[in-house]
Amino acid sequence: MSLADLLAKNMGSKLEISSFDTQKEDRKNKNKEENLILPKNEHRLVFLYEKRNGKPVTIIGRFQLEENEKKEVLKLLKSKLACGGAIKDEYIELQGDLKDKTKVILENNSWKFKNR
Numbered sequence: 782m783s784l785a786d787l788l789a790k791n792m793g794s795k796l797e798i799s800s801f802d803t804q805k806e807d808r809k810n811k812n813k814e815e816n817l818i819l820p821k822n823e824h825r826l827v828f829l830y831e832k833r834n835g836k837p838v839t840i841i842g843r844f845q846l847e848e849n850e851k852k853e854v855l856k857l858l859k860s861k862l863a864c865g866g867a868i869k870d871e872y873i874e875l876q877g878d879l880k881d882k883t884k885v886i887l888e889n890n891s892w893k894f895k896n897r
Contacts, residue, residue, distance in 0.1 A: 819845045826887070826894045828880045839879045841887075842872030861886050 829840040841858075844851050851868050858875060859866050862882055866875040875883065884894065 817845050818847060821846075822891050822893060824893060826892060828883070828894070830878060830880060836876070837878040839875045839877065839883060840872050841875070841883060844871050844873065857890070858883060858886060 824843075824845065826841055827843065829842075831838045831840060844854065846854075848868075851873065855866055855868055855873050858864075858873065862875065862877075862879050864876045864879060866873060868874075887894075
């Protein structure tokens with residue numbers, strides 16, 4: 782049976798649909814629905830230490846906060862520790878090996894941690 786015969790018997794595709802789903806998924810904010818916003822005394826922050834290109838980096842996370850609140854925490858840490866830093870998803874990255882100093886500053890602001 783040829784293609785022309787299949788189309789003649791309506792066994793091919795139907796192009797009579799009047800509506801099409803053309804929405805693009807928002808890749809930047811796809812996890813926004815999954816994120817829970819917790820008060821800072823319910824967070825269990827974890828500290829990681831990495832070396833990138835021979836330079837130390839302290840990673841603190843997982844912050845489940847609004848974006849502007851994460852920026853305030855980063856600003857506080859950068860000003861108190863006199864270092865650079867950035868926000869990557871739910872984590873804050875600081876330049877240097879600052880785990881102990883960061884814990885002291887965040888404990889004074891009523892944050893909690895996992896003991897590792």
